[in-house]
Amino acid sequence: AQSVTQLDSHVSVSEGTPVLLRCNYSSSYSPSLFWYVQHPNKGLQLLLKYTSAATLVKGINGFEAEFKKSETSFHLTKPSAHMSDAAEYFCVTSSGSARQLTFGSGTQLTVLP
Amino acid sequence: DAGITQSPRYKITETGRQVTLMCHQTWSHSYMFWYRQDLGHGLRLIYYSAAADITDKGEVPDGYVVSRSKTENFPLTLESATRSQTSVYFCASGTGGGYVETQYFGPGTRLLVL
Numbered sequence: 196a197q198s199v200t201q202l203d204s205h206v207s208v209s210e211g212t213p214v215l216l217r218c219n220y221s222s223s224y225s226p227s228l229f230w231y232v233q234h235p236n237k238g239l240q241l242l243l244k245y246t247s248a249a250t251l252v253k254g255i256n257g258f259e260a261e262f263k264k265s266e267t268s269f270h271l272t273k274p275s276a277h278m279s280d281a282a283e284y285f286c287v288t289s290s291g292s293a294r295q296l297t298f299g300s301g302t303q304l305t306v307l308p
Numbered sequence: 309d310a311g312i313t314q315s316p317r318y319k320i321t322e323t324g325r326q327v328t329l330m331c332h333q334t335w336s337h338s339y340m341f342w343y344r345q346d347l348g349h350g351l352r353l354i355y356y357s358a359a360a361d362i363t364d365k366g367e368v369p370d371g372y373v374v375s376r377s378k379t380e381n382f383p384l385t386l387e388s389a390t391r392s393q394t395s396v397y398f399c400a401s402g403t404g405g406g407y408v409e410t411q412y413f414g415p416g417t418r419l420l421v422l
Contacts, residue, residue, distance in 0.1 A: 229410075238398060238413040239351075285350055294402065294409040295341070295366060298350030 197222045199269075199286045201299035209307045214258075214273040216302045218286030221267065227294070228269045229287040230260055233301075239285070245269060256280070281306045311335070314399050314414040322422050327386045329417050331399030339402045340382040341411065342366075342374065344395040351398060357382055389421045 202217040220226050228245040243254025250262045260271045271284060286299040312333040321327050331340065338359050343351040343366075353366030355374040363374050371393060373385045382401075386393055396418050400411040 227409075231413075238415045239400075240413075241410050244410065289409065294339075294411075295353050295356060296343075296351070296400075296411060298343075298352070300348055300350045 197226055197288045197290045198297060199228070199288050199299040201286050201302050203302050204300065205303045205305065207305040207307060208276045210278055211275050214271070214276045214280065214304065216271040216284050216286075216304065218269045218271065218299060219267050220269055220286075220288060222288070227289045228260075228262065229289070229296075230254065230258070230269075230271050231285045231287055231298075232282050233285065234282045242271070242284075276304075276306045278306050278308065280304060312399060312401055312412055312414040314397075314417050316417060317415065318418050320420045320422065321389050323390060324388050327389050327419065329384045329386075329397055329399075329419070331382045331384070331414060333380055333382075333399075333401040333412075335401060335412070336379060337401035337403055337412075338379070339409075339411075340376065341400040341402075342372075342382070342384045343398045343400065344368065344393075345398060345416075346395050354384065354397075386419075389419075391421050393419065394421045395419060 198221045200219045230242040231239045233239045243252045245262050253259045258273045283301045283303050287296050315330045341356045342354040345351045352368050357363045357376045396416050398416045399414040402409050402411040
């Protein structure tokens with residue numbers, strides 16, 4: 196079964212500094228991978244998804260993620276954090292006939308002024 | 309364009325009572341899903357549906373019942389609520405058509421079982 200592991204439950208950065216949220220995946224074949232974001236008391240929004248067309252995936256709001264097969268990783272990055280980036284971020288994989296989603300446990304991102 | 313809506317947004321109930329959470333989508337997506345979100349667990353799939361009258365269990369189905377008589381609606385029923393079912397419940401929908409299918413999430417229902 197496919198699964199994802201988010202390596203940090205909490206990350207704090209200062210506004211204007213880079214963001215790195217780490218995710219490792221477990222899969223015996225080419226996985227489908229996503230990053231979703233959840234702002235406080237809101238639903239989930241898709242940030243980006245890995246389509247296998249390119250290893251560097253660009254998403255919304257300046258986020259990007261790099262698929263590294265050799266490291267089984269799909270880390271999320273942003274060059275410069277903004278206060279509005281404070282949220283919980285989920286690394287997600289999908290499988291099964293209905294493309295059911297399997298979520299990591301989440302990383303809470305805090306952006307300090 | 310309402311997208312996907314859930315009702316109620318907040319619900320307090322007592323142990324043993326029956327509770328139904330509603331989910332409605334306006335995109336005519338074939339697939340619909342119910343997830344629960346608990347601290348430290350991310351979201352876990354409860355049930356999903358590939359089409360009207362077709363449903364299947366997810367990772368944590370015990371204590372829940374679903375139905376789907378119309379494509380746009382996917383209600384989730386807790387037949388006899390327990391405290392362990394206190395959670396935030398998210399409904400999602402998608403076309404289910406591809407390898408990198410995107411699911412679209414509702415705003416969630418916060419359920420407290422006393």
